[in-house]
Structure formats: C-alpha cells, structure tokens
Amino acid sequence: MIWQKVKNYYHFLQAFLSAFYFHFPGKKLKIIGVTGTDGKTTTVNLIFHILKNAGYRVSMVSSIGAQIDSKHLDTGFHVTTPSPFQVQKLIKRALDAKSQYLIVEATSHGLEQNRLAFINFKIAVATNITSDHMDYHKTWQNYANAKLKLFKHAKISILNMDDESYQVLKDKISGKIITYSLDKHADFNLKSHPLRPIFTQAYNRSNALAAAAAASMVGIPKTKILEALKSFKGISGRMQQISIGQNFRAIVDFAHTPNALKNVLGELKKEKSEKSRLIAVFGSAGERDKTKREVMGEIAANLADVSVITSEDPRSEKASAIVLEISRGFKKTGKKENIDYFKIADRKKAIRLAINLAKKGDIVVFLGKGHEKSMTIGNTDYPWDEVKEVEKAIGKRKG
Secondary structure, three states: OHHHHHHHHHHHHHHHHHHHHOOOHHHOOEEEEEEOOOOHHHHHHHHHHHHHHOOOOEEEEEOOEEEEOOEEEOOOOOOOOOOHHHHHHHHHHHHHOOOOEEEEEOOHHHHHOOOOOOOOEEEEEEOOOOOOOHHHHOOHHHHHHHHHOOOOOOOEEEEEOOOOHHHHHHHHOOOEEEEEOOOOOOOEOOOOOOOOOOOOOHHHHHHHHHHHHHHHHHOOOHHHHHHHHHOOOOOOOOOEEEOOOOOOEEEEEOOOOHHHHHHHHHHHHHHOOOOOOEEEEEOOOOOOOOHHHHHHHHHHHHHOOEEEEOOOOOEOOOHHHHHHHHHHHHHHHOOOEOOOEEEOOOHHHHHHHHHHHOOOOOEEEEEOOOOOOEEEEOOEEEEOOHHHHHHHHHHHHHO
C-alpha cells in the first residue's frame, strides 16, 4: 500500500512536469472522459463517431489506440490510460490538430495513479462499476473512489441509473448530473432514443445511451445523434464477427471481467437456436484479480453449452494453474470435464479445439483478448492476433 502511494505521488509529479513541458494543453481543450468497468472503449468510440459525423474536429484516446483527428496512433501493448507524459503529449497533438473535442478513456489505475492529473474534464461519463482489479484496489469502495476522481471537477456528469454505482456517485458530485437508463425514468432512455433496432445487445444500447447523452451535452440534436448511431460499424475486438465461409458463427470479444462475460454470454444465448450450442473460449489474466477466476468459471458453466478454459496473459503464473482455478467454478455447478468443459492452457490449441467442436448453426465466442496484439508470458510480450488465430483455425478445418 505504501509503495502504491509513492507511485501515485511519482505519477503526479510526472504529470505536472509533463503538463508544464507542453504548456498545460489539458486546460485549453474541451475534454470528455469515460470511465467504468466495461464498455469504456465502445462508449469512447461512439462519442467520437457521433461528434465526427456532426462535423466537429475530434480526437480520442482509448485502449485500442489514439486517433488524433484522422491519424491513428498505437499507444502500446496492454495500455488503456497511457503514462502521464504520453497523455499530455497526445493532448498537445490534439490541440495542434485543432481538435474541438478530445474523448479520453479513463481507467481506475490511470485515475488513482494521477496519470490524468492537470486535465479539465468538461464532461465525465460512467458506464458501470462492477468488480475488477481487486488485486490493486482491494475493495469495491476503493475501486469506486478511484473512478470518482473523474467526476470531482467535471461540469457535467453522465451517470448510469441501472448500475449500483449511481447511488454512490450521485451524492459526491458537485456538477450537473445527467442520467441514462434502459428501463428507468431517466434523462436519456429507450423511449427518448429508440435504439433497439440499431443495437442488438442490451449492454451496447446502454453504451449508446451514454454516448447520446454526452453528444447532446455538446449540443448535437437528437436526429443527428440517432443518424450517426445507425452508421456505427463497431470496433476491433468487440463482438467482431469472423466469417470466412464456415457454417457456424465465430465471434471475437474483449470480455475479461465477470460482468462482461455474463453480458456477452447472456446475449448470445438468446440469439442461438434450440438445436445450436454456445461454445465459449476464455481465460483469466495472470498477476491480476484472482477473486474473479472461479466466478467467471461459474458464469460460463451456467450460460455456455461448452467451454474451453485457456490462457490469457499468464505472465509469471503457470497458465495451467490459472485454468485449474477457473475450473473450480464449473465443478460447483456439477459440470463434467470433457463433456461440458475442457482445460487447455495453450490458447492456439484451445481455439482449434473450439472450432473443430463447432457444428452447423453453433455460436463460438473467443473472449478476453479482443483487439490486443500481444500475449504476455513471463516478462515477455509475444505477438498475438486473436482474429488471425481464429481465421487460421477455421481455414485448417475447411482444408
């Protein structure tokens, strides 16, 4: 804990020096921050898409990289909120590109460690605060308090009434509060913004409402917001459909938390037919929140017909040991190994098995890696492309 505080002070000093070096660009630009456990990246990209379609010059920084006006920049492996120097440099680049707005994905680590210090957020958005990074924050309250930092000085706070974080955040925010909800009486809901025909998944309708609320606060009319949402094509590694002529559905998604896993599998279960099966391939990261492993196993056991438990950035931990911990969630439900679930630590082999198990009409979903371009084993980042690995496996099966 003491080491964390020292690190936070270090980042604060680094943020100040970086902001000073770039002449405090975060105070000269209109910035929208988005935080939450799940849905941050999608919401950032949705806001960016709406503003761009409305004719604004806009930039963004998210977990899939940065886009400064029309130029895409890679922010590195496994990076959500970059270092303070990178953050200030990106803001300066957005300012130099004459961006009117910058949308920033704000993680709990980035907020807690002061990587986003010296930035004036005009609008702050919360998607949801469930449970993640307990290895770092220790308690949900600490985790929520880290997220709360984004809203402390924001002029407008956009909150999700469907999430338990709403009750925690609303009483600790001084600025204007705007609410959104899928089924409650909120400022933005599915009656005011009919999104069912546009987004099939409930969680993406929620993300879209959050984006619509932010865009509305910028001054964009509802008709333009809905028009822009209709043309949104999704983003890399988020419910990305892989179709190369196979007779089953293959999907790559980034879901790596219990809440995200539950949402994705729950929605896909609704989409499959009575005769088809839902096959899930997933793991849990090493050196990260261990409390979620068994929980994720139990969720998959209850929602997927067949699961393949595998590695996901094991780092210094043994992948087989992590897989074993996840499998305990299956045992709690009485599921049988090699009938309801398989344990295969090698992710390439796990992907191939899932593809070979698939029958006509099945849905096979690959979770946890999404857009990421590396797999961390030990202290080394090895190149990894989930989409390519899935395509290769399908190609081999067809061949």
